Amino acid sequence: xxxxxxxxxxxxxxxxxxxxxxxxxxxxxxxxxxxxxxxxxxxxxxxxxxxxxxxxxxxxxxxxxxxxxxxxxxxxxxxxxxxxxxxxxxxxxxxxxxxxxxxxxxxxxxxxxxxxxxxxxxxxxxxxxxxxxxxxxxxxxxxxxxxxxxxxxxxxxxxx
Amino acid sequence: xxxxxxxxxxxxxxxxxxxxxxxxxxxxxxxxxxxxxxxxxxxxxxxxxxxxxxxxxxxxxxxxxxxxxxxxxxxxxxxxxxxxxxxxxxxxxxxxxxxxxxxxxxxxxxxxxxxxxxxxxxxxxxxxxxxxxxxxxxxxxxxxxxxxxxxxxxxxxxxxxxxxxxxxxxxxxxxxxxxxxxxxxxxxxxxxxxxx
Numbered sequence: 001x002x003x004x005x006x007x008x009x010x011x012x013x014x015x016x017x018x019x020x021x022x023x024x025x026x027x028x029x030x031x032x033x034x035x036x037x038x039x040x041x042x043x044x045x046x047x048x049x050x051x052x053x054x055x056x057x058x059x060x061x062x063x064x065x066x067x068x069x070x071x072x073x074x075x076x077x078x079x080x081x082x083x084x085x086x087x088x089x090x091x092x093x094x095x096x097x098x099x100x101x102x103x104x105x106x107x108x109x110x111x112x113x114x115x116x117x118x119x120x121x122x123x124x125x126x127x128x129x130x131x132x133x134x135x136x137x138x139x140x141x142x143x144x145x146x147x148x149x150x151x152x153x154x155x156x157x158x159x160x
Numbered sequence: 161x162x163x164x165x166x167x168x169x170x171x172x173x174x175x176x177x178x179x180x181x182x183x184x185x186x187x188x189x190x191x192x193x194x195x196x197x198x199x200x201x202x203x204x205x206x207x208x209x210x211x212x213x214x215x216x217x218x219x220x221x222x223x224x225x226x227x228x229x230x231x232x233x234x235x236x237x238x239x240x241x242x243x244x245x246x247x248x249x250x251x252x253x254x255x256x257x258x259x260x261x262x263x264x265x266x267x268x269x270x271x272x273x274x275x276x277x278x279x280x281x282x283x284x285x286x287x288x289x290x291x292x293x294x295x296x297x298x299x300x301x302x303x304x305x306x307x308x309x310x311x312x313x314x315x316x317x318x319x320x321x322x323x324x325x326x327x328x329x330x331x332x333x334x335x336x337x338x339x340x341x342x343x344x345x346x347x348x349x350x351x352x353x354x355x356x
Contacts, residue, residue: 006163013165014167069248149351
């Protein structure tokens with residue numbers, strides 16, 4: 001496979017969760033979440049109970065992919081920031097380290113300026129965490145929990 | 161590129177349904193959505209035109225159950241089949257773990273099927289994948305229609321690698337789950353080989 005496997009461990013997850021939890025408070029946001037570029041939700045914080053984060057994650061990744069496609073056509077490397085303004089809710093989308101996507105949903109209790117400011121700091125922190133995570137994943141000593149699954153394990157999934 | 165989350169004890173995989181326009185990719189997903197237990201599925205999202213042609217993608221998250229204490233989640237995507245949406249098709253193949261090619265069995269769609277397979281190969285290669293190397297299954301759809309090519313002929317033209325293939329009528333569900341199970345098994349088997 002061309003891409004390294006995306007893996008999340010407890011230690012890094014807790015660090016990432018710490019960053020998004022803090023960003024919700026610092027930016028006065030409603031919801032903050034992190035998605036990988038393939039649309040898999042990595043972490044979320046804030047008022048997520050009534051939100052379909054799985055769908056939002058997939059659509060965010062689609063959005064970033066489409067914008068990245070446009071950038072390529074314009075010979076730009078990437079459009080790293082997007083902002084969508086609604087009547088009540090706004091979405092700020094930031095590509096972090098060209099690897100993961102940081103999404104902040106906020107309303108009139110916050111402002112674009114504050115969100116941008118806080119996102120900048122959070123992006124730097126996240127970038128460090130994901131760099132360390134990638135190094136750890138690339139370490140050949142790390143075993144996949146799936147190395148020892150049997151045909152039977154797989155078949156059992158499909159026994160209705 | 162599957163995503164193993166040790167914290168949530170989850171494994172996430174991405175499966176893409178590919179094929180020519182109107183071959184039944186979205187219909188496959190709709191059938192799976194209708195027939196899956198509500199607690200095992202998320203919302204199905206369709207980014208479609210006003211005439212219900214797929215514009216960007218359809219998306220359906222599914223939970224299949226647990227393997228060795230890890231929840232297995234599959235994200236199913238379709239691509240837009242129409243030729244001029246090629247830029248979008250490329251984007252959706254990013255990070256793919258397995259591909260289902262849905263062929264339209266009708267005689268007059270044979271050329272469209274062949275073009276679409278070629279397009280799949282080209283677009284995978286642009287992402288650094290090889291069709292021969294990734295989990296791949298084929299569904300010969302619309303077997304209930306009158307003017308269809310024989311399965312032998314479809315096999316000869318579309319399945320030279322002899323990957324698992326299935327006859328389907330996606331509208332009524334024939335072959336839909338067999339196809340999904342086959343690709344899911346291949347993806348999980350690949351995971352066993354691969355590792356980080």
